[in-house]
Amino acid sequence: MILDKIIRQKRLTIEKEKMKMPLHRIFSILEEGRQPLDFKRVLKNKSGLSIIAEVKRASPSRGVIREDFNPLDIARIYHQNKVEAISVLTEEDFFQGSSQYLSQIRRGTDIPLLRKDFIIEPYQIYQSKALGADAILLITAVLSIEELILFQRSAKEIGLQCLVEVHNQKELEVALEADAEIIGINNRDLKTFETDLETTADLMKKMPKGKIIVSESGIHTREDMKYLESLGVDGVLIGESLMRADSIGDKIRELRGVGD
């Protein structure tokens, strides 16, 4: 399965990164560091759906999504169009992302940034903060419950928030047991790559009150937005449909229903 391949490669990448930037050097950067922005607050405090707009050049399911790709320009367009947060894909081998994109976008914008990567070691949590993230993605499918609890705790200690991703009922139960506050329901089946918003509909029925919910993947139209809003989710994470748009600003307005 693709996820296993990604994780195998990730382990090698992390070893190289640790050699280039050992943890004690990351800690010294963190000592002078900034206070992270409140990702949770921007998701919660809004009538209508909050948009987390993703900077995503390529993916395993689609190959290259956007040829004309300048991450900072894209982030600035997102910011000008008042999305609530930006997700930056930093994984290099399968998504053509980069850690540099995150630090560049941090320097060029002041809205909450989610580091979108495959976090499997505590090292990456400290690295995410040093790169300028305000929140990190934790994927339940690749972590044990013990890791999920520990990683959330470590993130919290340094002021980072966690978006805990689930795709089915079993993963949701793990996320709830680990006391996740912000839960991302990924509509993409990582075995078939198919997206189906009914994944969000199904898991919303099992969601206890008080959680902040983000629906992720496969969101393309105003109709999709209206449907997800009717299900009671707080936010959406959108990559491909923004990346493929000729005018990103027009696409954001269309998704929000501006002028309807």
Ligand SMILES: O=C(O)c1ccccc1NCC(=O)[C@H](O)[C@H](O)COP(=O)(O)O
């Ligand atoms: O996008 C993929 O093909 C993919 C494959 C394997 C693991 C994760 C993958 N995507 C990560 C994401 O969660 C999406 O980038 C994000 O939810 C935005 O999705 P979309 O709007 O469909 O680009």
